[in-house]
Amino acid sequence: MSIYKVADIxxxxxxxxxxxxxxxQRFTAAKELFAKRSPHxxxxxxxxxxxxxxxxxxxxxxxxxxxxxxxxxxxxERGNVLxxxxxxxxxxxxxxxxxxxxxxGKSFKEALGETGGAIAxxxxxxxxxxxLYGRTTTSVIPNKYAMTVRQPxxxxxxxxxxxxxxxxxxxxxxxxxxxxxxxxxxxPEDTPATAWLFAEMAHDAGLPAGTLNIVQGYGEEAGAPLxxxxxxxxxxxxxxxxxxxxIAEVAGKRLAKVSLELGGKNPLVVCDDADLVNAAxxxxxxxxxxxxxxxxxxxxxxxxxxxxxxxxxxxxKAIRHLKVGPTDDDDLGPVINExxxxxxxxxxxxxxxxxxxxxxxxxxxxxxxHAKGYYMAPTLVETDDLHDEISSSELFGPIATLYRVxxxxxxxxxxxxxxxxxxxxxxxxNFDRAIEFVHKVQAGVAVVNAGTYGSEPHMPFGxxxxxxxxxxxxxxxxxxxxxxxKDVYMLVNPGxx
Numbered sequence: 001m002s003i004y005k006v007a008d009i010x011x012x013x014x015x016x017x018x019x020x021x022x023x024x025q026r027f028t029a030a031k032e033l034f035a036k037r038s039p040h041x042x043x044x045x046x047x048x049x050x051x052x053x054x055x056x057x058x059x060x061x062x063x064x065x066x067x068x069x070x071x072x073x074x075x076x077e078r079g080n081v082l083x084x085x086x087x088x089x090x091x092x093x094x095x096x097x098x099x100x101x102x103x104x105g106k107s108f109k110e111a112l113g114e115t116g117g118a119i120a121x122x123x124x125x126x127x128x129x130x131x132l133y134g135r136t137t138t139s140v141i142p143n144k145y146a147m148t149v150r151q152p153x154x155x156x157x158x159x160x161x162x163x164x165x166x167x168x169x170x171x172x173x174x175x176x177x178x179x180x181x182x183x184x185x186x187x188p189e190d191t192p193a194t195a196w197l198f199a200e201m202a203h204d205a206g207l208p209a210g211t212l213n214i215v216q217g218y219g220e221e222a223g224a225p226l227x228x229x230x231x232x233x234x235x236x237x238x239x240x241x242x243x244x245x246x247i248a249e250v251a252g253k254r255l256a257k258v259s260l261e262l263g264g265k266n267p268l269v270v271c272d273d274a275d276l277v278n279a280a281x282x283x284x285x286x287x288x289x290x291x292x293x294x295x296x297x298x299x300x301x302x303x304x305x306x307x308x309x310x311x312x313x314x315x316x317k318a319i320r321h322l323k324v325g326p327t328d329d330d331d332l333g334p335v336i337n338e339x340x341x342x343x344x345x346x347x348x349x350x351x352x353x354x355x356x357x358x359x360x361x362x363x364x365x366x367x368x369x370h371a372k373g374y375y376m377a378p379t380l381v382e383t384d385d386l387h388d389e390i391s392s393s394e395l396f397g398p399i400a401t402l403y404r405v406x407x408x409x410x411x412x413x414x415x416x417x418x419x420x421x422x423x424x425x426x427x428x429x430n431f432d433r434a435i436e437f438v439h440k441v442q443a444g445v446a447v448v449n450a451g452t453y454g455s456e457p458h459m460p461f462g463x464x465x466x467x468x469x470x471x472x473x474x475x476x477x478x479x480x481x482x483x484x485x486k487d488v489y490m491l492v493n494p495g496x497x
Contacts, residue, residue: 023209039105051217066210067182079129118170152180154233162188264422274427287400296453421464
């Protein structure tokens with residue numbers, strides 16, 4: 001599969017990307033634009049509406065106007081509309097994947113897989129329109145009936161990351177809408193065309209005008225006003241812990257409902273009885289696929305002493321053979337923008353100054369095939385400092401760090417010695433070790449003999465500590481984020497029947 005360039009996907013999206021508000025395409029009040037560049041070669045892909053507070057206000061008003069009618073639509077019918085959207089996405093999945101590949105620099109094959117995952121999420125939540133379970137229960141009082149029902153929150157403010165852009169949209173848009181909310185989504189500035197195309201397909205599929213509004217722009221200029229807006233009833237954010245902490249503080253002042261899926265510094269433990277070939281494969285996938293741009297990336301590799309040298313050498317050899325580029329024959333692509341790349345390079349150099357050893361990588365790729373893009377060589381670092389920046393901060397790139405431990409107990413201590421607690425994995429043939437690990441590791445997701453990533457639409461995802469605030473998306477647990485429970489009591493007087 002060749003590299004996608006703007007000329008290859010002519011007509012799929014406009015060269016100037018507007019907002020979608022109230023079912024219409026609109027540019028900002030100030031008519032400002034910013035450039036979106038290709039991570040592969042730095043060329044301008046499109047110019048994008050640079051929204052500010054006034055534009056966010058217009059979108060929230062449009063959502064509020066549309067929400068009551070959408071909430072009054074029976075949940076089953078809401079599900080049917082979302083099924084129609086999923087069918088529309090499925091019909092155009094290759095076009096969607098081309099846009100995702102162009103904007104992110106990832107391969108078409110990976111983008112197509114991500115698009116399929118987004119459609120699966122959509123269909124799962126469309127089916128929830130036939131359920132949206134409350135419950136009935138008993139009362140201590142004769143002739144009194146007690147039940148709970150789900151009701152929408154109102155207007156949902158959604159902020160997503162650019163690493164898996166179409167999947168991230170699906171994770172939030174579909175559960176928010178099936179619950180009867182209207183949504184305002186702040187699109188990632190690095191993947192504006194993906195969000196625009198999703199909104200166009202939603203419009204074509206019959207989603208009522210104003211039910212889904214897309215605001216383009218930068219986080220400080222468009223995302224922050226959405227968080228601060230008094231008309232937003234529930235906020236869902238996927239991104240960095242620092243921004244998530246600010247959102248919790250700001251939204252908490254007005255008691256808005258908040259769901260935060262934040263960073264990760266995820267451990268992958270390799271025991272002395274592990275299948276080392278399988279473990280090496282999953283370390284490479286967890287650490288370097290999608291250029292390490294996953295909150296669930298495996299960035300802390302904890303290895304038993306008795307197999308440490310052999311496994312380390314195996315990893316270095318495997319990494320040396322990884323192919324870096326944007327085609328289907330490559331193992332990883334560029335990072336999303338130049339600022340991210342420079343942040344990663346600086347972090348590796350600081351680790352080196354602090355005593356860490358760079359086993360392979362650590363530099364920007366500057367050969368003729370990569371020099372114009374934002375390519376970082378897959379990097380493996382060796383250290384024994386659990387609290388250095390490279391061990392304790394999410395870098396969101398193709399960087400993994402190795403640690404040597406003497407046994408299982410020390411491995412578990414190392415795994416839990418982190419400010420984060422999103423995902424974790426262990427490779428072992430020992431059933432007792434596996435069970436002990438999944439019960440005691442401090443993470444929202446625990447995996448045995450695979451990778452640190454790979455969530456499914458029907459399963460809840462989220463983390464502990466600085467990886468989130470305890471909410472879970474997707475899965476049916478996401479319905480708790482986007483709906484409110486109401487208790488209903490009915491007292492029947494038999495004497496008047």
